[in-house]
Amino acid sequence: SAVISQKPSRDICQRGTSLTIQCQVDSQVTMMFWYRQQPGQSLTLIATANQGSEATYESGFVIDKFPISRPNLTFSTLTVSNMSPEDSSIYLCGETANTGELFFGEGSRLTVL
Amino acid sequence: AQSVTQPDIHITVSEGASLELRCNYSYGATPYLFWYVQSPGQGLQLLLKYFSGDTLVQGIKGFEAEFKRSQSSFNLRKPSVHWSDAAEYFCAARGGSNYKLTFGKGTLLTVNP
Numbered sequence: 001s002a003v004i005s006q007k008p009s010r011d012i013c014q015r016g017t018s019l020t021i022q023c024q025v026d027s028q029v030t031m032m033f034w035y036r037q038q039p040g041q042s043l044t045l046i047a048t049a050n051q052g053s054e055a056t057y058e059s060g061f062v063i064d065k066f067p068i069s070r071p072n073l074t075f076s077t078l079t080v081s082n083m084s085p086e087d088s089s090i091y092l093c094g095e096t097a098n099t100g101e102l103f104f105g106e107g108s109r110l111t112v113l
Numbered sequence: 114a115q116s117v118t119q120p121d122i123h124i125t126v127s128e129g130a131s132l133e134l135r136c137n138y139s140y141g142a143t144p145y146l147f148w149y150v151q152s153p154g155q156g157l158q159l160l161l162k163y164f165s166g167d168t169l170v171q172g173i174k175g176f177e178a179e180f181k182r183s184q185s186s187f188n189l190r191k192p193s194v195h196w197s198d199a200a201e202y203f204c205a206a207r208g209g210s211n212y213k214l215t216f217g218k219g220t221l222l223t224v225n226p
Contacts, residue, residue: 031212042203042216043157058213092156096212100145100164102205106156 002027004105012111020079021108023093028073037090083112119217127225134189136204144206146187152200199224
């Protein structure tokens with residue numbers, strides 16, 4: 001599987017600010033995914049990011065709140081905009097290997113005060 | 114609607130004891146099935162997967178899982194648990210042509226010495 005690196009690994013942010021999370025993959029991948037894991041909860045897909053096209057968002061997630069970039073086949077960013085304490089979560093980037101598995105980065109742990 | 118159910122929120126076992134974590138799925142057709150482990154403060158690591166063929170699949174760290182179509186289940190097992198296995202375990206599924214993963218709510222495993 002590809003090695004997936006996320007930055008920052010954790011951050012504490014103030015209400016109303018925005019934070020951009022970076023996801024770097026060490027090989028070219030077609031599909032990248034962004035998931036959210038709220039405290040004590042399971043993972044929920046935010047959006048699918050393909051290079052060269054706009055991200056596809058799941059129900060309940062909108063581009064204005066979670067803008068995503070995918071400038072090339074190895075990199076993506078997720079921005080959490082106008083944050084509130086409810087946005088405190090782990091945000092995970094993932095990629096689908098050619099064999100069909102989904103692999104994840106270590107996650108970015110966000111606390112909003 | 115497609116869903117993955119993990120009936121046990123929290124399981125406690127003694128070190129050296131056997132382990133079985135339950136997972137049931139509800140999909141229109143047999144999905145691809147996965148088990149992931151999340152250690153405290155870590156991202157998700159893929160333990161094993163089932164796509165087709167042999168219904169008993171072997172994974173990393175001594176884990177195995179058995180797919181039972183008649184019961185719509187994909188239970189995870191380990192014959193002898195180690196203290197380092199304490200973590201949260203997530204079962205996940207996706208359709209064959211759809212890369213979106215649906216996760217169960219997770220089972221937290223505590224290992225007593």
